[in-house]
Amino acid sequence: MLVGLLGRATPWRFTRALGTAGLAFTGFCLYFFRNPKRFPPEDGKLVLASADGRITSVTRVAPPPALEMGDEPVWRVSTFLSVLNVHVNRIPVDGTITKRAYHSGRFLNASLDKASEHNERNELCVTMADGRQIAVVQIAGLIARRILCDVSEGDTLKAGDLFGLIRFGSRTDIYLPPGVTPKVRVGQTMIGGETVIAEL
Template identity: 65%
Template sequence: MSMIDDVRGVLAPPHPAGRPFILGGLAVIVVGIVLAHWLIWLGLLFTLFCLYFFRDPERVTPARPGVLVAPADGRVVATILAPPPPELGLGPEQRWKVSIFLSVLNVHVNRVPISGVVTRIAYHRGAFVSASLDKASELNERNALAIRLANGREIAVVQIAGLVARRILCDVREGDPVLTGQRFGIIRFGSRTDLYLPPGVRPLVEVGQTMVGAETVIAEMAH
């Protein structure tokens, strides 16, 4: 990635979910002009942070069929065998799970790993432990999606709140067709995203590897 691409990524337009926060920061600046100049700096810093946090850059998704891409930016913190969330009704069979931790510095827009149809969305209330911990997948507040692929196989993508994140937004509904790399939601202020691969499909990534949402290939299915 070139320096120009890096700059474009940082200056990318914000996701719509960030607009209330950005407008709030601008409002503080206006109040500061009238009441106290220190509020101007506070509002400016908050606005700049929100512009950075909610940035939503364009991504180039691999075109070859059978590819599953990263559903989020961040760092892989686990690749283990585990059953998908029970609320999705995908059965108890263990499958490979890839967990991605998003710090406050990462782009927080979630992306569809592979084209298909959303068959179930299930929200689960929970705790707010650090999203970098393995137990966050089970204990934390989460929103899980099941997606049926064209070949009839199913995957699961789970948006998980973190220690600071308190709001999970999902923009798709059950029955919606989705495309690889499509935006489907966002988690505010630090989080985790888990991807459960189809049974028998192994991940191509390792713990510690950095993911680029909609671009990094996590796994490939045989044709």
């Protein structure tokens, strides 16, 4: 009799556990793919953060070769996004997408410096009205396995406009134009589309 009761109870408990897990996962996905309204500063001379997260690196390096922006070292600001951050990506300046390059690669921890060269990534060159250029790079991370980018070469965007998403933990890099110095530091928290990274 006891065996019979357990046999009847097990499917119910199993179904309930699956339902609870499914509900929790659905809630997490809704939270992860959230897209809160942002209010970009109305100043065309500012470079805005392209993602929420924490700055892990501010260093001088050459822009990505595939974007054909030259080999002069410029300031690169790297922002790491944890699974708890908003993961939509925003354009940092007003401009036109003049080059886009995708690279398949590995899925190292996105906070590592070598992720800029070895991980799966999507690179954009944004050319402003005065001819200066900024690079924005979406980098997949240890958990992230898919980069989404909704813009193409020739598209013109405003600072703060959405352009893509990286799923489940990632990183974004912004390469500033020559002569432009970042006004942020390692460890600082970014709000995509609002935090000012530099002044042009």
